[in-house]
Amino acid sequence: MNVKLVNAPLATIDAQLTLEFITPQQLVSHPHKELLLQAGFKAEDEQLCTLHEHRMMVCGINEFSDELFRSNTANAIKTAMNYTYSSLKLAQYGQIHFRALIEGIILGSYTFNTYKSEPKISSLVDVIFSNEERDGTDLDSAVLEKILSKALIVSKATNFVRTLVNQTPYDMTPQIMAVTAQELAKKNNLECTILDVNGLQDEQMEAMIAVGRASINPPRLIHLSYKPKNPKKVITLVGKGLTYDSGGLSLKGATSMVTMKMDKAGGCAVMGIIKAVSELKLNIEVHAFVGAVENMIGGNAYKPDDVLRAKNGKTIEVRNTDAEGRLVLADVLSYAQEKVKSDFIFDYATLTGACMVALGPYTTGVMGHNVTLKQEWIEASEESGEYSGVLPFNRHLKKLLKSDLADVSNVSSKPYGGAITAALFLDNFIDENMKEKWVHFDIAGSAYTESAYDVHTYGGTGAGVRMSVEWMIKHCQ
Ligand code: BES
Ligand code: ZN
Ligand code: ZN
Numbered sequence: 001m002n003v004k005l006v007n008a009p010l011a012t013i014d015a016q017l018t019l020e021f022i023t024p025q026q027l028v029s030h031p032h033k034e035l036l037l038q039a040g041f042k043a044e045d046e047q048l049c050t051l052h053e054h055r056m057m058v059c060g061i062n063e064f065s066d067e068l069f070r071s072n073t074a075n076a077i078k079t080a081m082n083y084t085y086s087s088l089k090l091a092q093y094g095q096i097h098f099r100a101l102i103e104g105i106i107l108g109s110y111t112f113n114t115y116k117s118e119p120k121i122s123s124l125v126d127v128i129f130s131n132e133e134r135d136g137t138d139l140d141s142a143v144l145e146k147i148l149s150k151a152l153i154v155s156k157a158t159n160f161v162r163t164l165v166n167q168t169p170y171d172m173t174p175q176i177m178a179v180t181a182q183e184l185a186k187k188n189n190l191e192c193t194i195l196d197v198n199g200l201q202d203e204q205m206e207a208m209i210a211v212g213r214a215s216i217n218p219p220r221l222i223h224l225s226y227k228p229k230n231p232k233k234v235i236t237l238v239g240k241g242l243t244y245d246s247g248g249l250s251l252k253g254a255t256s257m258v259t260m261k262m263d264k265a266g267g268c269a270v271m272g273i274i275k276a277v278s279e280l281k282l283n284i285e286v287h288a289f290v291g292a293v294e295n296m297i298g299g300n301a302y303k304p305d306d307v308l309r310a311k312n313g314k315t316i317e318v319r320n321t322d323a324e325g326r327l328v329l330a331d332v333l334s335y336a337q338e339k340v341k342s343d344f345i346f347d348y349a350t351l352t353g354a355c356m357v358a359l360g361p362y363t364t365g366v367m368g369h370n371v372t373l374k375q376e377w378i379e380a381s382e383e384s385g386e387y388s389g390v391l392p393f394n395r396h397l398k399k400l401l402k403s404d405l406a407d408v409s410n411v412s413s414k415p416y417g418g419a420i421t422a423a424l425f426l427d428n429f430i431d432e433n434m435k436e437k438w439v440h441f442d443i444a445g446s447a448y449t450e451s452a453y454d455v456h457t458y459g460g461t462g463a464g465v466r467m468s469v470e471w472m473i474k475h476c477q
Pocket of ligand 1: 444
């Protein structure tokens, strides 16, 4: 979708369709009130009425909030894409809501047709914003242009992540994920280092190697970096990149295995974040590490009862091969901290089903030791339109990971609080000096959806991108 801003009154802009938002209160004095009421339109949220004879689409909205503008715009653009119009125009609804409208357009118009033999092509190609408010006042178009270019970068990076996540496990193997990272590096002028199994062996990353051992698609460790000249901060991002999670020998059930191509969403998210940061030219050095691995079964598979030595020297008793993400992250977190001395380290992972049980399927779990830092993230995510909630640590939960055989067990001895015990497992691989600078994001629920909601269609959601850019702009610039 081409989205542009035109410095002209809405009425003078040439477009085939106009999209207008009205509240139930505004309906009373609307020029097409009779027609709209006749169609049963009450201007309630998500209600849409298209008056084709007036080339007008009227969208109900209960109140002017970012949240409702974003999802209602997404809803409206999806409907408009089913018509044969090629262009749509809309006015401003206050400078503070402009970003939400743009995000609604770009995120809402996202389609993924790679696997359709006859993809449905929409005729809608242009969306034009006027700098004029509905009441006729003009907004500063220089300010609006800045909001537009930033929102386009962030929303397109989110769509980039969605498309990576939506690739089948056959099309997005660890090797292909590494090639994708190299292509991104070339395009965006990033540095890129890839380790293959030999490289992982040299680095003594036994845990990550073990998880990938039964797969015919060998693992890759990806390190992308964006290095502006005099950065204000250095940030390390680590992503779980399980291109497929069958569960390994602790095999998943048939139903739970479906959708497990999305277990790479954390790795895809960190690639999307570094893409956005580099295009926004933020003055922050960012390192994105991805542990790209496939968790499969076979004669060579790692087993419940194995003991693995992670890169930082800690030994791990494997009691369940389906708790593989934490094993990969144990090594990648250790590697990242050894290679880069940073101000913060954040990891993104579709780590536990338990996170979804705790917070529901739309919300990212935020975990870590630093209360202030976690709060900053909750606020940034809310501001950005992503849902997140803190899941608190305590010393009793930490003890549930004790192993009689090794330093730590890869699963908890009790079946409750699984998202937190998984994060507390990762805590074993965070260096002492980074404890207060680390936040773990469990995106198991938020990274993927099988039913459309908010600005999301079926598939990957791009969780992590919008909230991370928001936090970085607010706290590192
Ligand atoms: N990738 C899964 C977690 C997951 C589940 C993500 C559902 C998205 C949707 C992870 O590797 C896993 O299997 N975790 C286990 C941990 C358990 C064995 C301790 C889980 O959540 O059941
Ligand atoms: Zn698993
Ligand atoms: Zn997994």
